[in-house]
Amino acid sequence: MSEHFDELETRKPEARERELMARLPRQIARARSQSSYYAETLAGVDPDAVTSRAALAKLPVVRKHQLLELQKRTPPFGGLNATPVAGLAHVFSSPGPIADPEGRGDDWWRWGRALHAAGIRAGDLVHNTFSYHFTPAGFMVDGGARRLGCPVFPAGVGQTEMQVQAIETFRPAAYVGTPSFLKIILEKADELKADVSSLRTAVVSGEALFPVQKQFFAGRGLAAFQVYASADLGLIAYETDAREGMVLDEELIIEIVRPGTGDPVADGEVGEVVITSFNPDYPLIRFGTGDLSAILPGGSACGRTNGRIRGWLGRADQTTKVKGMFVHPEQVEAVRKRHPGIARVRLVVSNPDGNDLMTLYCECDGSAPLVKEIAESVRDITKLRGEVQFVAPGSLANDGKVIEDARKYD
Secondary structure: OOOOOOHHHHOOHHHHHHHHHHHHHHHHHHHHHHOHHHHHHOOOOOHHHOOOHHHHOOOOOEEHHHHHHHHHHOOOOOOOOOOOHHHOOEEEEEOOOEEEEEOOOOOOOOOHHHHHHOOOOOOOOEEEOOOOOOOOHHHHHHHHHHHHOOOEEEOOOOOHHHHHHHHHHHOOOEEEEOHHHHHHHHHHHHHHOOOOOOOOEEEEOOOOOOHHHHHHHHHOOOEEEEEEEEOOOEEEEEOOOOOOOEEEOOOEEEEEEOOOOOOEOOOOOOEEEEEEEOOOOOOOOOEEEEEEEOEEOOOOOOOOOOOEEOOOOOEOOOOEEEOOEEEOHHHHHHHHHHOOOEEEEEEEEEOOOOOOEEEEEEEEOOOOOOHHHHHHHHHHHHOOOOEEEEEOOOOOOOOOOOEEEOOOOO
16 A cells, blocks of 8 residues: 555545535535434525635534433433434444444544554555444444554453463564553563563554653564544544644544634634534534644645644643532623633633632733723633633633632642
């Protein structure tokens, strides 16, 4: 196989954007006609008019935390699926519990692209330690490996000593699973004096990969590549040998929006990852993952021309309880929108004397409204009193936080 998975990875960015936007109306039309949820929420939308990111940004966001309630009301998938259960290959239950479908067809989760970028090639044995039970992670990897022509050892989770024995016996070229479990396996191999040197590649997901882990793996001759995926969407982005952020999958439209809203932010600004998928079975339109990330500027040195993100930077759902009442990012954003002179905001909750204190920090351009007016908006929208402080433009941290809980809990 070539250096790249297919020609889609190296097409001109403007061609990619043009082709994605041309496909968008058909996907929205399918979602409206085949999904009861989208039939209701997109009832007033003309699919043929949604041919740009600006038009897409006007559609409502459905967030991951809403799925639990939607699925209770309309089991099993909240009405978001376009293919009925009888037409699926598998159904899963992820923590929540949240139901996830898998349709029929090769590499339905699109993991082959990520495995290929990590250097895995046809014939390489893949030691897959993701679970095949309840959740879809094991099947995601399995489908991608088979797409590449790779045999798979379905190791699953746990049983560390047996994992080591299997690696020593079958000599896999690649490990797939969490980075923490790989470290446990390698340390157990040391303890048992077992030879696991056949492993040359590690594709890790499901948790953060820390620099100390990278160094540990590199010391064993293992190149580790991160993958960003979810049980709702499959592959979202993946690391390449350029080691510069994570390249986006070709079958998605990504937006980075201000947490608590559906409003896209400027490239480089941290916000919530919102995805529109072209999956025919589960056509998620503006699906808010709840994850934080940011778009990286420029192209990748690996030759892939798709956009890149910084990777997983935390969670966007910053809902905080203050004096017994929940304060949501949407409410903080509503305050900002009420006063045009405010560029960015950050609500900090502290308890300096044991009592909860809210302080709204506002980046202002010199034409800001009075502190009193903003404080009144805070009280009107959140039903709580809060202090207001002005700060210089650009001084608030670019970390996607709208609400910061700075209280001491110990």
